[in-house]
Amino acid sequence: MNPIILDFEQAKSKHLLFKSRLRSILYDIPVEEGPVLSHHECSVGKWIYGHALAAYGHIPEMHELEMIHAEIHISARKLVALHKDGKSQEARNGLSEMEAVADQLVNLLGLVEKKLENDPGNHEPIAVLNFNPEEYNDLLRSNAELDKRIKQQIADNNESSLKYEAVLSALHEGIIIQDSAGVLISANQSAERLLGMTADQMRGLTSMSPDWGSIAENGEPLPGELHAPMLALKTGLSQINQILGITKKDQKVVWLSVNSQPLIHKETEEITGVVSSFFDVTATREYEALLKDSVSEQQALNEELAASNEEQAAVNEELISTNEELTVSQESIRHLLEKVEASESRFRFMLNAIPQQVWTATADGALDYVNQVVCDDFGYNTEEIVGHGWQAFIHPDDLENCLKKWLKALETGNEYVVEFRLKFKDGNYVWHLARAVPFAENKEILLWLGTNTNIDLQKMNEQRKDEFLSIASHELKTPLTSIKAYNQIVQKISDPEKLRPFLKKSADHIARLERLIGDLLDVTKINAGKIYYAQEPVNFRELMAHTVESVQHTTSSHEIILQTVPEITYSGDQLRLEQVLHNFLSNAVKYSPEAGKILVNGKVDEDNIIVSVQDFGIGIARENIDKLFNRYYRVDNTAMRFEGLGLGLFISAEILRKHGGSFWIESEIGKGSTFYFRLPLQNIQKPEVTKTTTFYRDRHIIINYNQTQRRLDVDWTGFHDEESVKHGCLILLEYLQNNKSDRIVNDNTHVLGNWSEAAEWVGNIWFPMMEKAGLKYFAHVFSPSTFSELAARKSIDIMAGIITTQFFSDVDAAELWINNQP
Incomplete structure (x- = not known):
């Protein structure tokens, strides 16, 4: 072969090898x-500067060749830098532009080769090249092998990407994917519909972006760092059923149930991102907006019940619509299954990333696969669940109906739809809607593809609604019936003196009905967030004195004694705060019929106003105290003696919560009860904090690392709310990690009041974070406050994990127990 041709073919092969190595890296x-990124040091550069210029001279084409070669290496260095910064897709996108320039270099080499071949002159290659044809063939083989591997990798990546995008598009739930920094990188069509933004508008946003306008379940603004995806990224734990509201661009609020699953690298165990699914629960929240209109007479009540029935019908229609949409999702997934058989491992990964139970069964109905969500819910691996079958997890009362419908579906080949309760690893049963469709080929069923959707929240709301309507109907009908009877008697009596007692009794029942209606309307306004709270200076002495005087006029059986009153001005809604104290005093009168006095006290304690109302009546059993938070609860042993829906305490709790306060109860059977409420005062002084590597102190918590026993000793003090509990718990997490401890003595002896509003966060969020940080043993010393003890028990009851916990009434016993742990 002509030496010039061989020389240039060698140069082209070296260039192609450089390009293939660059593509391999990206x-x-x-x-x-890897590719040599210096245009002077690479093999083509050495050929140009160390050989070609000397062999063929500085012809114009050679100068152009130098410029193009340098431009290629500048682009290559930029692409490699992007890849190292984690921007691989952007680097791959830029590769095509660089390769267009690289093609110019190959073309130019061909032009120079032909020019020299046609007019060689004195341009013979330098003899010292010692060109080896075998080396040339090795270059060609290396290029071909690398090119083949790169094309296969690109094809595999494109195939996986297309399949994953198809799965996301087919789902009715909104799906978003965020990277390890929380930046949104992908969103499906359902996410665009639910959030009111296109995927392009959302891409690049984080949970902290102001575009979301998020609202917590309690109606307060929800910081971005507390969004489920951000908590999943921070803790490495799944976040299940976080309820939040999103204000869309049209100012409408959509309420979502959000589940987030962190994506963890199999080898490095680093969190690489998070995938979140969510669906609309706006209609579910609206179930609680009951009895909005006046119920001043029986006819109005009947109309309200009819409206509620219509609302239930609308909900059923919505569920049917949702079922139809889920059917479409099922059909879409069924079609996708055939396409992803060649990449089964990737398909399994995608199913595991979806926070919903997904399963498949053979043509004859035998369960053969469940995704990771099922395993996490049941506490078994895939093989164990498949071995047990659904029968081991379905509630016994639901099993017969499920089997009947499943056998019917297998017989007819029709869609399988059923509602049942599934037993989770904590022993509780959770309602699910199961749907399965057959996958057939040539009219022969090959397998069944199914999903189980958690509908427990909807079921609970339906039950609460039915119970509320039943109680409300009974309570409102009772005074109306009595009024009707007294009116019939009045019509038969002509003597005014004989009429007087019946008119008084009728008036009493009308007042009772008026109070019930007022409470119902307040509950409706609270649920709808429509109660307005004024912020004005309130003379607290006058407020307490006026309310005591007002209630004293309504009773002659009790003396209400105002013992101590704080001389202070408070900023709040005076009428609503009077309503709270009025409710406490009315309850004290009602539940102490045999007592003759009620004691009322107020004081300022630790930047809080504390008010107490003490009666000497029947008392409340310990097991019933925590139930008084429930909106419709009446203590069982007094239900027949004392009237009312039990809404007063719920309304009072909501009023106090809006003022940043809380209430709690101390009671003893046969001796009476003391109802307390707390209102925080603004403290403009900066809190004093003492902090070292092993010791921490502020006004709410003291943490000391006991190096001898390798434990953290924690002393909580004073009154607490959700904010102070979360702050102290996160400080405690920091000290557990930094001191590498695995045990805590948690002393609540000096805790006052009630911190139950933070109990669920402690159980569901904080304890899993502490377990991941290394906590194994937790000794809790109770507070003298009943409500504080109940909050502690609740947080432990809902805790998921394997932390060993024990309750104590004194610190010495707690320390002895924890020191004896291995």
Whole structure:
């Protein structure tokens, strides 16, 4: 072969090898040697500067060749830098532009080769090249092998991407994917519909972006760092059923149930991102907006009940619509299954990333696969669940109906739809809607593809609604019936003196009905967030004195004694705060019929106003105290003696919560009860904090690392709310990690009042974070406050994990127990 042709073919092969090695690096394909990024040091550069210019001279084409070669290496260095910064897709996108310039270099080499071949002159290659044809063939083979591997990698990546995008598009739930920094990188069509933004508008946003306008379940603004995806990224734990509201661009609020699953690298165990699914629960929240209109007479009540029935019908229609949409999702997934058989491992990964139970069964109905969500819910691995079958987890009362419908579906080949309760690893049963469709080929069923959707929240709301309507109907009908009877008697009596007692009794029942209606309307306004709270200076002495005087006029059986009153001005809604104290005093009168006095006290304690109302009546059993938070609860042993829906305490609790306060109860059977409420005062002084590596102190918590016993000793003090509990718990997490401890003595002896509003956060969020940080043993010393003890028990009851916990009434016993742990 002509030496010039061989020389230029060698140069082209070296250029192609450089390009293949660059593509291998950008597509994460292992190679023995990466591309040389210096245009002087690479093999083509050495050919140009160390050989070609000397052999063929500085002809114009050679100068152009130098410029193009340098431009290629500048682009290559930029692409490799992007890849190292984690921007691999952006680097791959830029590769095509660089390769267009690289093609110009190959073309130019061909032009120079032909020019020299036609007019060689004195341009013979330098003899010292010692060109080896075998080396040339090795270059060609290396190029071909690398090119083949790169094309296969690109094809595999494109196939996986297309399949995953198809799965996301087919789902009715909104799906978003965020990277390890919380930046949104992908959103499906359902996410666009629910959030009111296109995927392009959302891409690049984080949970902290102001575009979301998020609202917590309690109606307060929800900081971005507390969004489920951000908590999943921070803790590495799944976040299940977080309820939040999103204000869309049209100012409408959509309420969502959000589930987030962190994506963890199999080898490095680093969190690489998070995938979240969510669906609309706006209609569910609206179930609680009951009895909005006046119920001043029986006819109005009947109309309200009819309206509620219509609302239930609308909900059923919505569920049917949702079922139809889920059917579409099922059909879409069924079609996708055939396409992803060649990449089964990737398909399994995608199913595991979806926070919903997904399963498949053979043509004859035998369960053969469940995704990771099922395993996490049941506490078994895939093989164990498949071995047990659904029968081991379905509630016994639901099993017969499920089997009947499943056998019917297998017989007819029709869609399988059923509602049942599934037993989770904590022993509780959770309502699910199961749907399965057959996958057939040539009219022969090959397998069944199914999903189980958690509908427990909807079921609970339906039950609460039915119970509320039943109680409300009974309570409102009772005074109306009595009024009707007294009116019939009045019509038969002509003597005014004989009429007087019946008119008084009728008036009493009308007042009772008026109070019930007022409470119902307040509950409706609270649920709808429509109660307005004024912020004005309130003379607290006058407020307490006026309310005591007002209630004293309504009773002659009790003396209400105002013992101590704080001389202070408070900023709040005076009428609503009077309503709270009025409710406490009315309850004290009602539940102490045999007592003759009620004691009322107020004081300022630790930047809080504390008010107490003490009666000497029947008392409340310990097991019933925590139930008084429930909106419709009446203590069982007094239900027949004392009237009322039990809404007063719920309304009072909501009023106090809006003022940043709380209430609690101390009671003893046969001796009476003391109802307390707390209102925080603004403290403009900066809190004093003492902090070292092993010791921490502020006004709410003291933490000391006991190096001898390798434990953290924690002393909580004073009154607490959700904010102070979360702050102290996160400080405690920091000290557990930094001191590498695995045990805590948690002393609540000096805790006052009630912190139950933070109990669920402690159980569901904080304890899993502490377990991941290394906590194994937790000794809790009770507070003298009943409500504080109940909050502690609740947080432990709902805790998921394997932390060993024990309750104590004194610190010495707690320390002895924890020191004896291994």
